[in-house]
Amino acid sequence: MRDEFVDDVRDAPPPDPVAALRLIERQRAEAIRRLSPDPRLYHWPWGFAxxxxxxxFFLRYGPGGRTFVAMPDWLPLAVLAVAMIAVTVFTAVTSSRAYSQISGESARRGAWYGYAWFIGFAGLFATLARINPALPRT
Incomplete structure (x- = not known):
């Protein structure tokens, strides 16, 4: 008989179909909560950066060439580089924590997707670095 092997009350089957459906819905909601990170963890860091x-850039190179705050020319670009690196690392860590419980083909495809973003942006930056000297200076 099945009841002999039940070690704990939590392992017992639900007493009726309605309780079974509630258990399924609770478990489904918990799985979604664990596997779906809060979108604010992705959008807010990028938005603030x-x-x-x-x-x-606006304060240094305002409309009509006006400078609102005197700062070195290199500062906005340096902050851009640091912010993009920091937010990219934050996004990668957040994603890896959120999706670390996924394995198999889904995990492999997700990793390929992440690598494709990295390679795409690396190619974009390499292309821009290559054509930047040919662009007209204003």
Whole structure:
């Protein structure tokens, strides 16, 4: 008989179909909560980074060539580089923590997707570095 092997009350089957459906829904909601990270962890860091960086560019190179805050020419670009690296690392760590419980083909495809983003942006930056000297200076 099945009841002989039940070691704990938590392992006992639900008493009726309605309780079984509630258990399934609770477990489904818990799985979604664990496997779906809060989107704010992705959007807010990027939004704040862009707000800070574009704010610095605006303060240094305002409309009509006006400088609102005197700062070195290299500072906004340096902050851009540091912010992009920091937010990229934060996003990678957040993603790896959120999806560390996934394995198999889904994990492999997710890793390929992440690598494709990295390679795509590396190619973009390499291309821009190559064509930058040919662009007209204003």
């Amino acid at each position: 862009w707000l800070i960086v574009f704010g610095l």
